[in-house]
Amino acid sequence: MDITLSQCFIAVDDHDKALAFYRDVLGLEVRNDVGFEGMRWVTVGAPSQPGVDIVLEPPLADPNASAAGKQAMAELPAKGLLRGVIFRTDDCDAAFERIRAAGGEVLQEPVDQPYGVHDCAFRDPSGNMLRFTQSRKH
Numbered sequence: 018m019d020i021t022l023s024q025c026f027i028a029v030d031d032h033d034k035a036l037a038f039y040r041d042v043l044g045l046e047v048r049n050d051v052g053f054e055g056m057r058w059v060t061v062g063a064p065s066q067p068g069v070d071i072v073l074e075p076p077l078a079d080p081n082a083s084a085a086g087k088q089a090m091a092e093l094p095a096k097g098l099l100r101g102v103i104f105r106t107d108d109c110d111a112a113f114e115r116i117r118a119a120g121g122e123v124l125q126e127p128v129d130q131p132y133g134v135h136d137c138a139f140r141d142p143s144g145n146m147l148r149f150t151q152s153r154k155h
Contacts, residue, residue, distance in 0.1 A: 021068065022069055023068065023069065023070065024060075024069070024070045024071070024072055025069075025070075025071055025072070025102055026071075026072045026074055027071060027072070027073055027074070027101055027102065027141070027143075027145055028074060028075065028076040028077075028090070028093070028143065028145065029073045029074070029075070029076075029141070029142070029143040029145075030075075030076060030091055030143045031142060031143065032057050032059050032073060034142040034143075035059065035073045035141065035142055035143060036059060036061075036073075037142070038119075038121075038141050038142050039061045039071070039073065039141070040061060041119075042115070042116055042119040042121065043104075043116070044063075045061040045062055045063055045071070046061065046062060046063075046064050047059065047060070047061055048060040048061060048062055048070060049070075053080075054080040055080070056074075056075045056078060056080065057075070058072055058073070058074050058075075058078070059072070059073040060072050060073070061073065071102065076090040076091045076093065077090035077091070101141065101145035101146045101147045101148075102147060102148075103147075103148040103149075103150055104147065104148070104149050104150070105149075105150055105151070105152075106149050106150070106151050107151060108151065109127050109135045109136060109137055109149055109150065109151035110127050110135075112137070112149045113126065113127050113137040113149065116139055116149075117139075121139040121140075122139055122140040123137075123138075123139060124138040124139055124140060124146060125137055125138040129153060133152065133153055134150040134151060134152060134153060135150070135151045135152075135153050136148055136149060136150040136151065137149050
């Protein structure tokens with residue numbers, strides 16, 4: 018049996034700001050942009066990984082959710098309480114400089130971790146934590 022990752026989801030509160038970050042700063046390609054019942058889903062991905070999509074979705078993508086439920090979910094990314102994704106790069110320091118120069122909110126400057134990676138971390142415009150890792154050669 019062959020199982021591969023197809024999609025992962027990131028909650029965003031403003032798709033236009035998210036697109037400016039994920040497309041323009043990170044260089045991901047936009048694969049889909051769909052609206053339904055007042056909500057919007059944008060799919061992005063790395064050109065080098067055509068089979069893996071990141072879906073930028075509303076914090077609570079349920080048209081039947083209560084206003085209180087939507088508000089509670091909307092507050093989680095802003096507080097940094099939802100997990101984002103970890104991107105792999107061949108040059109963590111260059112990725113860090115590019116994202117920082119574009120105004121990315123730095124959470125951690127590049128550092129060698131004891132578990133074998135060199136990584137850094139940022140928040141996206143919605144508050145999600147994103148890590149950028151590079152394997153260290155031993």
